[in-house]
Amino acid sequence: MEATKKNVLSSFSISSSKIKEAAIVLLFIVMFILASVFVDDFFNSSNIINLVRQISFLAIIGLGQFFVILIGGIDMSVGSTVGLVSIVLANLMSVHQYPIFVAIIIVLLLALFIGFVNGLISVYGHVTPFIATLITMIIIKGVNYLYSNGIPISGLPSEFNFLGAGYVGPIPFPIIVLVVIGILCYVLTTNMKVGRSFYAVGGNLEASKLSGINVNKIRIYAFMLSSFLAGVGAILITSRTMSGQPAIGESMLFDIITIVVLGGTSLTGGRGKVVGVIFAALILGIIDNVMVLKGIDAYWQQVVKGVILAIVVLIDSHSKKNS
Amino acid sequence: MSDLNNNMDKRTPLVELKNVSKSFPGVKALENVSFTIYPGECLALAGENGAGKSTLSKIILGIYTPTEGKILIQGKDETDSYHIKDAQNYGLNAVHQELQLVPELTGYENIFLGNFEAKAGFIGKKKMKAKAREVLAFLEMTINLNCPVKNLRMAEQQIIQLAKALVLESKLIIMDELTAVLQEKDIQNIYRIVNILKERKISIIYISHRLDEIFEVCDTYTVLVDGKMTGNGYVKDINKDQLIEKIIGRELTQVFPHKNFVETDEVVLKVNNLTSPVFKDIHITLRKGEILGIAGLVGAGKTELLNAIFGNHPTHSGTIEVHGKNVSIKSPLDAIKHGIGLVPDERKALGLAMNFDIKTNMTLASLNEFSNIFMQKKKERAISLENADRLNLKYSNLDQYVVNLSGGNQQKVVIAKWLIADSEILMFDEPTRGIDIGAKSEIYKLITDLALAGKSIIIVSPELEELIGLCHKVHIMFEGKIDKSVQGDAITQENIINSLLGESS
Numbered sequence: 001m002e003a004t005k006k007n008v009l010s011s012f013s014i015s016s017s018k019i020k021e022a023a024i025v026l027l028f029i030v031m032f033i034l035a036s037v038f039v040d041d042f043f044n045s046s047n048i049i050n051l052v053r054q055i056s057f058l059a060i061i062g063l064g065q066f067f068v069i070l071i072g073g074i075d076m077s078v079g080s081t082v083g084l085v086s087i088v089l090a091n092l093m094s095v096h097q098y099p100i101f102v103a104i105i106i107v108l109l110l111a112l113f114i115g116f117v118n119g120l121i122s123v124y125g126h127v128t129p130f131i132a133t134l135i136t137m138i139i140i141k142g143v144n145y146l147y148s149n150g151i152p153i154s155g156l157p158s159e160f161n162f163l164g165a166g167y168v169g170p171i172p173f174p175i176i177v178l179v180v181i182g183i184l185c186y187v188l189t190t191n192m193k194v195g196r197s198f199y200a201v202g203g204n205l206e207a208s209k210l211s212g213i214n215v216n217k218i219r220i221y222a223f224m225l226s227s228f229l230a231g232v233g234a235i236l237i238t239s240r241t242m243s244g245q246p247a248i249g250e251s252m253l254f255d256i257i258t259i260v261v262l263g264g265t266s267l268t269g270g271r272g273k274v275v276g277v278i279f280a281a282l283i284l285g286i287i288d289n290v291m292v293l294k295g296i297d298a299y300w301q302q303v304v305k306g307v308i309l310a311i312v313v314l315i316d317s318h319s320k321k322n323s
Numbered sequence: 324m325s326d327l328n329n330n331m332d333k334r335t336p337l338v339e340l341k342n343v344s345k346s347f348p349g350v351k352a353l354e355n356v357s358f359t360i361y362p363g364e365c366l367a368l369a370g371e372n373g374a375g376k377s378t379l380s381k382i383i384l385g386i387y388t389p390t391e392g393k394i395l396i397q398g399k400d401e402t403d404s405y406h407i408k409d410a411q412n413y414g415l416n417a418v419h420q421e422l423q424l425v426p427e428l429t430g431y432e433n434i435f436l437g438n439f440e441a442k443a444g445f446i447g448k449k450k451m452k453a454k455a456r457e458v459l460a461f462l463e464m465t466i467n468l469n470c471p472v473k474n475l476r477m478a479e480q481q482i483i484q485l486a487k488a489l490v491l492e493s494k495l496i497i498m499d500e501l502t503a504v505l506q507e508k509d510i511q512n513i514y515r516i517v518n519i520l521k522e523r524k525i526s527i528i529y530i531s532h533r534l535d536e537i538f539e540v541c542d543t544y545t546v547l548v549d550g551k552m553t554g555n556g557y558v559k560d561i562n563k564d565q566l567i568e569k570i571i572g573r574e575l576t577q578v579f580p581h582k583n584f585v586e587t588d589e590v591v592l593k594v595n596n597l598t599s600p601v602f603k604d605i606h607i608t609l610r611k612g613e614i615l616g617i618a619g620l621v622g623a624g625k626t627e628l629l630n631a632i633f634g635n636h637p638t639h640s641g642t643i644e645v646h647g648k649n650v651s652i653k654s655p656l657d658a659i660k661h662g663i664g665l666v667p668d669e670r671k672a673l674g675l676a677m678n679f680d681i682k683t684n685m686t687l688a689s690l691n692e693f694s695n696i697f698m699q700k701k702k703e704r705a706i707s708l709e710n711a712d713r714l715n716l717k718y719s720n721l722d723q724y725v726v727n728l729s730g731g732n733q734q735k736v737v738i739a740k741w742l743i744a745d746s747e748i749l750m751f752d753e754p755t756r757g758i759d760i761g762a763k764s765e766i767y768k769l770i771t772d773l774a775l776a777g778k779s780i781i782i783v784s785p786e787l788e789e790l791i792g793l794c795h796k797v798h799i800m801f802e803g804k805i806d807k808s809v810q811g812d813a814i815t816q817e818n819i820i821n822s823l824l825g826e827s828s
Contacts, residue, residue, distance in 0.1 A: 211659075
């Protein structure tokens with residue numbers, strides 16, 4: 001093993017990618033410390049727990065989007081899917097009196113089906129994911145309004161509220177769901193064949209195909225995972241608000257994509273970490289939380305989010321250029 | 324050291340580098356290199372990958388600034404402030420194998436990219452087209468300048484790139500590995516153009532790994548080894564073996580290992596009447612330990628044939644038998660299950676995942692072997708290490724991204740992938756494309772050793788020398804059919820070339 005020129009340069013590139021991964025965690029730590037120091041009422045357990053619970057829904061749905069972006073696609077339909085799951089769930093429980101457990105299973109299957117359709121259109125229809133999922137987004141949005149007439153559905157069984165608003169000890173249930181899903185996604189990406197296949201397909205579709213990976217199957221899985229997690233998020237949100245709302249996911253779409261990109265996931269596919277997405281969600285959570293505590297206009301949140309995204313993306317492309 | 328100095332050249336060199344060094348953090352790319360090129364001279368810049376050829380070119384083009392040394396252009400000392408614009412003003416340009424054209428724009432728009440002749444903001448289309456046609460006439464080429472360049476053949480796109488350099492009234496053109504992606508008749512065309520340019524006193528720095536080309540068309544040569552200049556002189560004063568020796572710094576007694584085929588009747592792969600939109604009625608019989616070559620011009624259907632056997636190209640009739648049993652191969656996964664592996668011609672685009680490290684690329688075709696609900700990372704690492712050693716891979720650690728390996732080593736990673744997948748039948752599509760002579764010879768030895776170890780091999784290559792040097796049998800394809808087959812001593816340049824052009828007896 002000789003140390004050729006290229007080997008010296010390569011050790012630089014390994015450390016620069018580790019720096020990139022650490023960057024988002026570092027940013028979170030810095031912001032956390034700044035907020036704790038400069039913002040009254042930030043650093044106490046109830047505020048922090050509140051913060052994490054606020055972003056948990058976003059983070060869960062974001063993890064789904066992560067997989068689609070990882071394979072080099074994008075899922076524009078998650079927002080509408082959240083709405084559809086929400087109103088169908090509410091309807092099944094209130095109007096049709098289905099047991100909570102059964103209603104949940106049904107809507108999760110529905111979410112999986114939506115993901116499957118997204119995958120089919122994209123992979124076998126040879127439609128670019130952006131357009132394929134835009135199509136389903138539009139159709140589902142229409143369905144949402146037809147189904148609910150635009151009116152929130154209430155009358156949900158009170159036990160259902162536990163999922164979104166309940167606690168296990170001091171910890172809100174949604175946070176527990178996030179932690180469990182986070183761990184599962186982490187294990188999937190680092191230790192399982194399907195996870196590795198996502199990275200392979202996203203990194204080089206043709207080379208993956210020529211290595212015997214069933215690229216069509218893998219891509220469809222990614223879409224199904226995205227819609228599934230959108231469904232999980234929708235269930236928790238519906239539980240929290242105790243009403244099925246058709247429009248509930250629509251405003252989330254851009255935040256979802258933001259946390260995936262902010263978390264270091266490459267839009268061209270093949271690179272990204274589960275941990276990054278979660279910390280990106282936490283960063284957004286800190287921004288929102290600080291703004292509220294300081295009484296700053298909500299619209300400023302948009303500006304700040306945009307600026308942070310710009311900074312991280314610039315750092316990311318600069319480091320890519322040097323590697 | 325310089326044999327050229329004996330000539331007492333009274334002409335002013337176009338470009339002269341005196342004792343130039345270039346360092347990057349941790350790396351000395353060029354060390355004390357002195358280099359001269361005269362107007363109208365075609366100079367071969369030779370050296371292994373990583374020797375410093377590209378760094379030298381970039382210094383001449385003003386892209387890099389030397390850490391030490393002087394740059395003189397047309398006798399003037401430009402050392403203090405020499406940048407891209409200065410090089411362009413002097414007419415120093417380059418044409419690379421990786422084209423820098425905008426695919427959607429037309430030929431003449433690409434030729435004038437950045438130099439649109441404008442009158443009060445309007446692009447002078449008529450003038451541009453006229454000048455473009457003038458340049459093409461000078462090169463004695465006819466190319467459609469009005470269609471998007473993506474619709475032109477590779478060779479034509481290169482001519483457009485060349486025309487771009489000429490329209491800027493170039494005095495020096497660096498031709499960087501142009502011929503690596505061209506077929507025979509287009510390569511002859513490049514030689515013709517080089518001679519036209521020489522007559523016009525335009526200098527050429529010719530970079531190519533195909534050493535025969537240097538002897539065809541270059542006047543002088545300069546060899547770089549590890550950033551140092553180890554030799555230069557007139558091409559007529561040296562022969563190919565001596566040149567190879569200078570490039571790799573040692574004597575290369577044999578580029579090709581001794582051919583060895585243990586006669587056997589064991590047929591490992593049989594292709595019967597295979598037909599697809601691109602080829603017809605292909606018959607192949609491949610025995611254990613045999614190295615079969617497939618020759619043919621671009622468009623003959625060679626790559627498609629390999630891909631068909633690999634399940635990546637649709638066929639509509641014909642059968643494939645592995646070990647005497649008829650098999651259905653409809654996808655690469657099927658092929659892999661039957662022990663077939665393919666090392667594709669474009670390793671970066673098709674053979675490797677650039678976002679992965681060495682070990683992950685090596686195990687990419689065997690994920691099931693390393694997965695027992697969870698990935699068995701220790702096993703992965705151990706087997707990757709074993710194969711890296713077996714193939715004599717030059718790397719710093721298994722977690723290194725493959726993008727940082729040299730071409731030859733990247734190719735070894737792809738080969739390792741198929742060894743780990745236990746492929747019995749290995750197909751190579753242009754195994755040494757873009758790989759320098761030292762690494763080439765390693766790959767040849769590897770292929771020969773694999774055959775001796777019982778693997779059966781098919782090689783597709785445009786380099787006849789390779790097929791002649793390695794193969795026990797060669798099929799020559801012409802327009803989708805196997806025109807002729809030669810075996811043993813009958814594998815000669817003459818026999819193959821006639822068939823390539825469809826002129827078999």
